[in-house]
Every structure is written in structure tokens, then in C-alpha cells.
Amino acid sequence: MNTLFKIAYQPYxxxxxxxxxxxxxxxxxxxxxxxxxVFGPDKADVLAVTWARIFxxxxxxRVKIQGRQNYDPKSSYVVVANHKSMVDIPVLQGFTGLTIxxxxxxxxxxxxIFGTACTFLGCIxxxxxxxxxxxxxxxxxxxxxxxxASVLFFAEGTRSRGxxxxxxxxxxxxxxxxxxxxLPVSIKNSEQILPSDTLDLMPGTVNxxxxxxxxxxxxxxxxxxxxxxxxxxxxAGPL
Numbered sequence: 001m002n003t004l005f006k007i008a009y010q011p012y013x014x015x016x017x018x019x020x021x022x023x024x025x026x027x028x029x030x031x032x033x034x035x036x037x038v039f040g041p042d043k044a045d046v047l048a049v050t051w052a053r054i055f056x057x058x059x060x061x062r063v064k065i066q067g068r069q070n071y072d073p074k075s076s077y078v079v080v081a082n083h084k085s086m087v088d089i090p091v092l093q094g095f096t097g098l099t100i101x102x103x104x105x106x107x108x109x110x111x112x113i114f115g116t117a118c119t120f121l122g123c124i125x126x127x128x129x130x131x132x133x134x135x136x137x138x139x140x141x142x143x144x145x146x147x148x149a150s151v152l153f154f155a156e157g158t159r160s161r162g163x164x165x166x167x168x169x170x171x172x173x174x175x176x177x178x179x180x181x182x183l184p185v186s187i188k189n190s191e192q193i194l195p196s197d198t199l200d201l202m203p204g205t206v207n208x209x210x211x212x213x214x215x216x217x218x219x220x221x222x223x224x225x226x227x228x229x230x231x232x233x234x235x236a237g238p239l
Contacts (some may be wrong), residue, residue: 013201016058023142024051029117036120041101042146045099052094060203061087061193063095067210073097076150077183077213078175082235083154083165085190091206092185098150103170122149126170150183155235156212159196164236172216172228181213186233186238209238 028051036044056063071077073096081092093100102123109115109125119125122145145151152172156164175182188207194200211234216227
């Protein structure tokens with residue numbers, strides 16, 4: 001991107017984008033708490049989508065989706081995506097059309113207002129330091145999900161700073177146990193808009209490549225690992 005444009009964008013980022021997103025997050029989070037408490041988490045999802053789209057308008061971020069024919073937004077999936085930037089969150093929330101329930105680390109639940117809002121959105125908190133506790137959290141949450149809710153996992157378990165990391169098994173075990181198909185998603189270029197561990201936000205375009213769903217039947221550990229490797233290759237392909 002042109003160096004002069006980067007310099008010119010900085011005042012806009014600090015004066016408009018960051019304060020605007022802070023206000024947007026506060027207002028929408030409070031709204032999610034109220035709507036989620038009164039009408040349920042799926043109704044509050046509308047506010048989460050609005051939050052995400054406002055972020056992308058203010059930044060601005062353009063989202064291009066390839067593979068819309070591969071899924072039905074009214075159906076439920078276990079969404080498995082790569083993760084290179086915090087921008088991935090509003091892009092997925094705002095533009096897939098899915099009713100997304102995020103799998104989040106337990107520490108985020110402690111953030112005032114935000115943590116409560118995510119609870120009322122039906123997000124699933126897991127203790128990443130305790131694998132068995134994480135599995136139990138997901139099993140419990142499964143019973144509360146509506147028929148149109150999709151559960152989203154960043155299957156690497158953290159943001160990658162380079163090539164796609166190996167996938168954790170949690171998303172795929174959940175898919176096998178729940179009977180929901182895995183919907184692989186490749187997120188491309190988000191790290192160029194907001195690199196990990198920085199506030200170096202810039203405008204740009206994020207590409208979402210949504211691949212055909214993959215069903216994971218009850219199978220042996222070896223067969224499950226083969227499915228995970230297959231989906232890993234699918235997600236890595238366009239990156």
C-alpha cells in the first residue's frame with residue numbers, strides 16, 4: 001500500500017476508527033445483554049452482526065466471499081477456520097449469514113460487559129489449560145444450541161504468525177459427536193489489514209473461501225486424524 005496513504009490514514013484511525021469501535025462495542029454489547037436476556041441468544045445475534053458490519057464500514061474493510069453455494073446460512077455447522085488477525089472475527093460474524101456461537105477462552109469471560117454480552121449471545125467458554133474441562137464445557141453448551149446455531153472454532157487454537165498451524169482435535173470431535181458437518185473456511189489477507197499483536201490497522205479486502213461441508217461419522221482415532229488432515233489441506237490450499 002502507498003506509504004503516503006498509510007501516513008494519511010493514521011489520524012483517521014485514531015480519531016474515528018478506534019473511538020468509533022469502542023463506542024460501537026459498548027452499545028452493541030449492552031444491547032446483546034438485554035436482548036439475549038429477554039428474547040434468547042439467537043435474537044441477540046442480529047446485534048452482533050450489526051456490530052461487525054459497523055466495524056467493517058468504519059475501517060473500511062471489504063469482504064469478498066467465494067463458495068456461497070457450498071452452504072446454507074439457515075443450517076447448522078461446525079465452522080473451522082484459520083486465524084491470523086482479530087479482523088477475522090467481525091468478518092466471519094458479519095458476512096457469512098450464519099448464526100455463529102464462538103468457542104472462546106475462559107479468560108475473555110472476565111472482561112466487563114464484553115464477557116457478559118458473549119454469554120448472552122450463547123458463546124462457549126472453554127478452559128484451554130484443562131482439556132477434559134474444555135470437552136465438558138462444549139458438551140454442556142451443545143444441549144443449549146438452537147437448530148440454526150453454528151459453532152465456530154479457530155482450529156489452530158491461537159492466531160498463527162506464518163503458515164497454518166496443526167489443527168486441534170476439539171472441533172472435529174464435537175462434529176463427530178453432534179452429527180453436524182464441518183464447514184471449512186479459509187480467511188485470506190486479514191493479517192495485512194491488522195497484523196497480530198499490533199494496532200497497525202489499515203483498510204483493505206478480506207477474502208473468505210467457504211469450502212464444501214465435510215461429514216465426520218463415528219470413527220477410529222486413525223480415521224479421525226485422516227479427516228483432520230484432509231480438512232487442514234483444504235483450508236491451507238488458498239492461503
